[in-house]
Amino acid sequence: MKWITAIIKPFKQESVREALTAIGITGMTVTEVRGFGRQKGHSELYRGAEYQVDFLPKIRIEIAIPADRVDQAVDAIREAAKTGKIGDGKIFVSPIEQVIRIRTGESGPNVL
Numbered sequence: 001m002k003w004i005t006a007i008i009k010p011f012k013q014e015s016v017r018e019a020l021t022a023i024g025i026t027g028m029t030v031t032e033v034r035g036f037g038r039q040k041g042h043s044e045l046y047r048g049a050e051y052q053v054d055f056l057p058k059i060r061i062e063i064a065i066p067a068d069r070v071d072q073a074v075d076a077i078r079e080a081a082k083t084g085k086i087g088d089g090k091i092f093v094s095p096i097e098q099v100i101r102i103r104t105g106e107s108g109p110n111v112l
Helices: 010-022 067-081
Strands: 002-008 029-035 042-046 049-053 056-065 089-095
Touching: 002 010, 002 067, 010 029, 010 056, 010 067, 056 067, 067 089
Parallel strands: none
Antiparallel strands: 002 056, 002 089, 029 056, 042 049
16 A cells, blocks of 8 residues: 655545546545745736745645556656646655554545
8 A cells, every 4th residue: 555645736626536436445534735936936016015935835736556456556646736837846656554444444545
């Protein structure tokens, strides 16, 4: 089992959800987050005063999937989230040691 975390631009959230649904992945957690990488924010004007926006709005999508579906899921996320510009985001893949369904107490890959 693997845990995929994708940090993407907010306007790409629906495209990524549709791409994952198209390959049969329907369960996900979506969180609004803020951060920066190489993009390092940008300057904005407000009432004539310029100020620096260091933390940009992003979306974090998290999914737990069987290990044999990782490449397919990563490709779907990458293609759906890509704009070709700086700040498109990152995808992180981590192992999952154990999954337990709270309601029934069952555990293992069948819980996904």
